[in-house]
Amino acid sequence: MELGLVSEGITEVIAVTKDNAAPIGIIQREGQCPKLILFKGSKTEENIRKYGWVTANFVSDAYVYAKYAFYDAAPEELTKAGAFQRLSAADAYIPYHASVVHETENTYLVDLTPAGEEVIISPGVRRVNxxxxxxxxxxxxxxxxxxxxxxxxxxxxxxxxxxxxxxxxxxxxxxxxxxxxxxxxxxxx
Ligand SMILES: Cc1cc2nc3c(=O)[nH]c(=O)nc-3n(C[C@H](O)[C@H](O)[C@H](O)COP(=O)(O)O)c2cc1C
Missing domain, CATH: 1.20.58.290 (Hypothetical membrane protein ta0354_69_121.)
Structure with a gap:
């Protein structure tokens, strides 16, 4: 199976939705479209239900995973990506249409459909640290x-x-x- 930036298993990205950023895992299983499992109560799940899009942002700065798990993104930390938004400091991003396909008491299951090509801004080698x-x-x-x-x-x-x-x-x-x-x-x- 040919995969790009999102590899099989769970890829931890910074999910940007309208005016918001949060670390989220993209789940990729063979023969299935990429998915998110979103716990209820986050801004991310609210935005995805409201607006139906998300960009998966790839960053090489560990700090942003801790930061956006607990703090909001400042307006200048986000920038336009076509009709969507992305992290200004992203090394790469993928725009997705996102739709809730299943709901449990605590979670939403979200299917992702690429809404454009993967965009690589700074190609680089992933260091193992x-x-x-x-x-x-x-x-x-x-x-x-x-x-x-x-x-x-x-x-x-x-x-x-x-x-x-x-x-x-x-x-x-x-x-x-x-x-x-x-x-x-x-x-x-
Ligand atoms: C690496 C990482 C991966 C995460 N993956 C998920 C996930 O897949 N689904 C989820 O609902 N929350 C996940 N979280 C927790 C959310 O990032 C966290 O609840 C965050 O506060 C949500 O922010 P928001 O309210 O701005 O959307 C993850 C956190 C980290 C640090």
Whole structure:
């Protein structure tokens, strides 16, 4: 199966919808169209239901995963992409039409249909950095931790924070600081 930027499995992107950005996973399974599972209550799901589009933005800055999981995008951080919007700092993006095809008590299942070509703005080589990956992982756990305060999640986040300290660069350290703040951890955690 020929795949572009979205590979089989789950690709974590920054989903831009009208005036909003949030990290979201695109689920790609063989023989199926790309999909999103959106938990109810986010701006992303509200916008997708209202406007029916999303752009998948690819970024090489780990910090934005932590940032947009908890904070809104400033107007200048978004720019037009045809009739849609994208991250101004995206390395690449894909525009999609998005429609809800199934609903459960807590989620919407969304089918994605490409609304244009993949656009590569800065071609580059993906570096392998455990600190970068740990920021993404810790950000996912943190979005759940702030709601549940589960000790199990806290432990996973602390593990990721230790990895970031060891393997991450400057932006990863800044993301760790942001995550420690939203989770209410002390500096030494
Ligand atoms: C890497 C990553 C992936 C995520 N994937 C999803 C997802 O697939 N579906 C979802 O509903 N939330 C996901 N989240 C959580 C949302 O980003 C989070 O709830 C965010 O606050 C929603 O922002 P919004 O209200 O601006 O849409 C993910 C978070 C991270 C850090």
């Amino acid at each position: 455990r600190g970068f990956d740990a920021v993404v992982d810790a950000s996912v756990h943190a979005t759940r931790y702030v709601r549940t305060h589960s000790e199990e999640l806290a432990e996973r986040i602390r593990y990721d924070l230790a990895l970031i300290r060891k393997c991450g660069g400057c932006r990863e350290q800044e993301a760790a600081e942001l995550l420690r703040g939203v989770c209410g951890f002390t500096d030494t955690e």
